[in-house]
Amino acid sequence: MSHETAMAEGGFWRDTGRTGIGAWIFSTDHKRIGLMYLYCVFGFFLVGAFLGLLIRLELMAPGPTIMTAQTYNAMFTVHGVVMIFLFIIPGIPASFGNLVLPIQLGARDVAFPRVNLFSWWLYAIGAVIVLVSLFTGGGAPDTGWTFYVPFSARTTTNVSLAVFGVFVLGFSSILTGINFITTIHRMRAPGMTWTRIPLFAWSLYATAWVQVLATPIIAITLLLVVTERILGLGLFDPTRGGDPVMYQHMFWIYSHPAVYIMILPGMGVISDIIPVFSRKPIFGYKMIAFSSLAIAAAGSAVWGHHMYTSGMSDLGVLVFSFLTFIVAIPSAIKVFNWVSTMYKGSISLEAPMLFALSFILLFSIGGLSGLILGAAATDIHVHDTHFVVGHFHYVMFGGTGFAFFAAAHYWLPKYFGRRYQEKPAIIGWVFMFIGFNILYFTMQVLGMEGMPRRYYDYLPEFARLNFVATVGSWIMLAGVAIVVWNLWRGLFRGEPFTGNPWGGASLEWSIATPPPTENFEEDPVVTHGPYDFKGVGVP
Amino acid sequence: MTEEHAEHILSYGKLATVWVTLLVLTAATIMVTRVELGVWKVWAALAIASVKSGLVIAFFMHMKYEPRLFRIILFVALFTLAGFIGGTFFDVLYR
Numbered sequence: 028m029s030h031e032t033a034m035a036e037g038g039f040w041r042d043t044g045r046t047g048i049g050a051w052i053f054s055t056d057h058k059r060i061g062l063m064y065l066y067c068v069f070g071f072f073l074v075g076a077f078l079g080l081l082i083r084l085e086l087m088a089p090g091p092t093i094m095t096a097q098t099y100n101a102m103f104t105v106h107g108v109v110m111i112f113l114f115i116i117p118g119i120p121a122s123f124g125n126l127v128l129p130i131q132l133g134a135r136d137v138a139f140p141r142v143n144l145f146s147w148w149l150y151a152i153g154a155v156i157v158l159v160s161l162f163t164g165g166g167a168p169d170t171g172w173t174f175y176v177p178f179s180a181r182t183t184t185n186v187s188l189a190v191f192g193v194f195v196l197g198f199s200s201i202l203t204g205i206n207f208i209t210t211i212h213r214m215r216a217p218g219m220t221w222t223r224i225p226l227f228a229w230s231l232y233a234t235a236w237v238q239v240l241a242t243p244i245i246a247i248t249l250l251l252v253v254t255e256r257i258l259g260l261g262l263f264d265p266t267r268g269g270d271p272v273m274y275q276h277m278f279w280i281y282s283h284p285a286v287y288i289m290i291l292p293g294m295g296v297i298s299d300i301i302p303v304f305s306r307k308p309i310f311g312y313k314m315i316a317f318s319s320l321a322i323a324a325a326g327s328a329v330w331g332h333h334m335y336t337s338g339m340s341d342l343g344v345l346v347f348s349f350l351t352f353i354v355a356i357p358s359a360i361k362v363f364n365w366v367s368t369m370y371k372g373s374i375s376l377e378a379p380m381l382f383a384l385s386f387i388l389l390f391s392i393g394g395l396s397g398l399i400l401g402a403a404a405t406d407i408h409v410h411d412t413h414f415v416v417g418h419f420h421y422v423m424f425g426g427t428g429f430a431f432f433a434a435a436h437y438w439l440p441k442y443f444g445r446r447y448q449e450k451p452a453i454i455g456w457v458f459m460f461i462g463f464n465i466l467y468f469t470m471q472v473l474g475m476e477g478m479p480r481r482y483y484d485y486l487p488e489f490a491r492l493n494f495v496a497t498v499g500s501w502i503m504l505a506g507v508a509i510v511v512w513n514l515w516r517g518l519f520r521g522e523p524f525t526g527n528p529w530g531g532a533s534l535e536w537s538i539a540t541p542p543p544t545e546n547f548e549e550d551p552v553v554t555h556g557p558y559d560f561k562g563v564g565v566p
Numbered sequence: 567m568t569e570e571h572a573e574h575i576l577s578y579g580k581l582a583t584v585w586v587t588l589l590v591l592t593a594a595t596i597m598v599t600r601v602e603l604g605v606w607k608v609w610a611a612l613a614i615a616s617v618k619s620g621l622v623i624a625f626f627m628h629m630k631y632e633p634r635l636f637r638i639i640l641f642v643a644l645f646t647l648a649g650f651i652g653g654t655f656f657d658v659l660y661r
Contacts, residue, residue, distance in 0.1 A: 239643075240642075240643055244650065272657070272661075276653075276654045280650050280653075280654075327646065327649070328653060330653070331653065331656070331657065334657075338661075339657045339661070340657045340658075340660035340661040341660070342657075342660040343656040343657035343660065343661075346653075347653075347656070
């Protein structure tokens, strides 16, 4: 297999019967679909980040700063909806999952390539519906991304359309999940036993199960909200005999496991990057693989910890608090195994590794602050404060966001055949890391001091830390800008990227760069594990 | 990993038997509402509905003739759904 030949032919970039945009939006090639997802989710990340920046600007000083209270409400709602449903949930599984999974398994494509394309179309249609909802009807939704009743059933803003958009996005997620489960069961190359599957693929497997089993619940719940708004059924509205707490149950039955749809693929990315850049086989392969399934299972039984102050029964609070602590065990298993992998390794601090290392720290801080929220007694003190916002961003941005950038630096050069510059990547990472901690750690302190979330205005004693947090957002923005500029320029105009410069042992590093349309010239026969670096040289 | 299994075609007789059984069970569901069973009325209706859906899944959807893996996957889904519904009862029953 000659890398030079593939480069000359452009691999999957060139091999297509169609031309123009049709070669992309009608392609069933998992790599093209993965890239389409990548462009979309990344675009929405930038939109969401811009909205987040505006929210921080508004909160920089007490009182009205740059927008009205109603705009602020719409702003944090749209920031949440865009970031959650359009960026983080499809972020790693749909983009990098599509790009990498079939190749890691030794397959030529996913099990159902046309369903795969259909699920991208559903994503695109759902995204358009959500965007249209912002500018039509009664204007952008102002409910927060959770669409809590009874407010979401009564507000005059365009909740129905936004919720319908999320409903369509859910089907995209379910189809991707079904595709990945089937691919992992049915499409593995000869010799690719369950214990030779790369841990990124294992994490996608656990994620896919959650996508398939939990997403229908939110689809039904959101449809019920629409019927409540249109027909006034009284399902959730207490003045009509409905139960608003039941809405919270149904919403979080999906949306808590959805947190694991967001973080598990990120953990998979880290599990693949750490051994490669430590030049050591992963420590505790089976435990990491098993802990992904354990997180998916245990994470599906803890939704009630979002509802301690909702009026749920005391027994419910007790049970869900106990179950929440169980999730900490498989999460800690992963962290300890990553650290053990690095122990006495030959660590190489390149951009993917720096993002991966910061994932471990930031996810651990986020996870530990999660225990404060999981314990019912302490949660009541900080519920609905900026502490929750800080915790959530530590896990979701410090975790999944940094893993997304780690994956981008690790895998994208393989698919583009060009590489970014190392130095700007590291400088950008430093800015991101520093800005991130200034922004979100300050938020956690603010929350401890009692600053509520989703409030347009605040007491003067919170002014100083809010100012600091806003400055942090600027530093982080500078970091993101450097990283994005460097990636964009490098991947399209950078130095050629050939071979296996990082010395990865999983299958994607054994094929030409960029990968050919059919991935493998001959069906591979797998003879070693994905972290068996013997015989894999580093240039 | 491409383990194939033979297509299994059900006879019309068997399909008709299942269909008639479903009709009988539908009639039973209606009859049960006319009997005074107190709190057991709901359980009786749910039990009949479970048997009916079991028949549909086993015969009309061919689950009886599929590999064991598919049955395991089906039960994982059912078990998860039962867990979701059961979990809410920690709240609803004790509020």
